Amino acid sequence: MQRIDIHCHAVPPGYRQYALDNGHEKPDGMPALPAWSAEQHIALMKRLNISKSILSITSPGTHLSTNHDEHAASMTRQTNEELSAVCSNHPSHFGFFASLPFPCIQESITEIDHALDKLGAVGFAVLSNANGVYLGDKALEPVFEKLNARRAILFIHPTTCNLLVSGAAIQTMRPLDEYPRPMMEFMFDETRAIANLLLSGTVSKYPHITFIMSHCGCALPSIVDRIGAFATLTTGGESQSDEFRKLLRERFFFDLAGFPFPDQIHGLLRILGKGGEQRLIYGTDYPFTPEKVVIGLAGQMDEGCKKLFDADQKSAVYSGNAEKLFGFQTPPKDVEF
Template identity: 50%
Template sequence: MEKIDTHCHIIPSGWRRWCEQYGWDKPDGMPEIPAWSPESHIKLMNQLHIKQSILSITSPGTHLKVGDVELARRITRETNDEIATVCRQFPDRFKFFASLPLPDVDGSMEEIDRMVGQEGCCGFALMTNAEGYYLGDPRFDPIMQKLNEHKAVIFMHPAQCCSIDNPGADKPLPQYPTPMLEFFFDTTRAVVNLLLTGTVSRYENLTFLVSHCGATLPPVVERVARFSGVLLKDSMQLSSNQVKEIFRTRFYFDLAGMPFPDLIHGYLRIGSAGRLLYGSDYPYTPGNMVEALSDTMDEGLRDLVDDKTRKAIYSGNAQALFGG
């Protein structure tokens, strides 16, 4: 069945060099930055019937040296331009989410203006936090306002949890790779912050794409809703049913991150199959593992939904979101 991959990554040669120069050659506790080429990616796509892939930069994003705004702007511009070049070379196979140099607000505003309308640009990839500032933080309101004006899709990718006061502090349980546990927790932090700060409700034209089938959101929705009654004014309080309705109307969730056989059931308690998108997480998930996980996903979806819904999850929902 034909697929559109909404969660997969590109490793531009320039970005790789910047990462190596600034100490990100073993990102998030992983052993290395994986190899990538458009040819190898397309070969895997052909094997798995992936019609099109939407490429993005993963953690740590493009702000690689804490506090160096000019460097972040340069890396972001060069990286987005290199990705755009690849997409122009293979327009039928690749589109992309542009990166922003968060937490630099002015630089991000400039990059939005530069990238909106560029051929192949489907939206913007934002890390769940930038130097400890989470999506939904008031300092990012000008960015959200501008993205809202463009009715943008925001692809939220998890990053390493860190402190505003000490962005270089060790992550929790540093002996384990960040993607193993912390990526899921950081996604949950960012989504909850977007909801409880009212960011989602204020900027009605934004669409949020959440990684990894909602991460650890399913078991905490009721708890977050109950706490909103304590923390927020009456007009801002959210019931769990309201949160679920927001997820079913303003959010999409990709199937990267091994959601089968268990997590998918939690997601379907809070979200809709009509908001699910296929994701491979290639090349940070190696090709042979992507193939195995694809088989597991196919088997799991056959048990849960009919063929029409499965087709929508694999490609139709993405076509409705991005066009084409």
């Protein structure tokens, strides 16, 4: 069955050197920046019948020069141009989410127009927090106004929890530091960011932004009712749980990168309700998830989907929902990927 991969990453040469120069040779406690090339990626796509992959830069992102916003904006532009060139060289295989130099405001607004109008980005990849500024922060409202005006797709990826402390310093949080932070901490940080987007009213205020949440909703399905109930402490009135569930059903897509099967998927489908499979999209997290593991997870997903979905629903999850979201054309069945 054909797949469209909306959660996968690139580590092109320019960005790799930029990350290494800024001390991220082991990003977020991982063993290393993985090797990546367009040719290796395309070979995996052919093996798994992936017709299109949407590349993005993952954590730690492109704002790696703390307190040097101009340099961070310049490197974000260079990285976006590097990804755009990869896509131009392989247009039938790749699209890309452009990065933004969050938390820089004007530089991010400028990059939105450039990426959409000049580079051909299909949307934007942002991290759950940008140097301690979380999505939903009032400081980012001008950027969300711009994203809303451009009817943008916003792919949200988790990162390490960072806190702003005295003197605008940034403190990186490393609980259980013997374990790489993508194992657990990423799930908590993106849940925190999505909760803040809901609680701050950002999702409601900007109705023309389509959000993609990573990793099958992270920990959000387990605590969305708790978040909605506690919202009454600051807003008064009744629990906002039902409103938050409605926003998740109508404004969000959820990628299945990681380990949604055999258990995690059930919590997400429960809060999405009837037709929830229409909000699911396929993802591999390659190359940060190694090829061998990606292939194994694809087989696990096939088995899990057989138990949950009929053929049409499974096709929607694997490719149809992404085709509608991005306006992709379905390739003829006899086309070899």
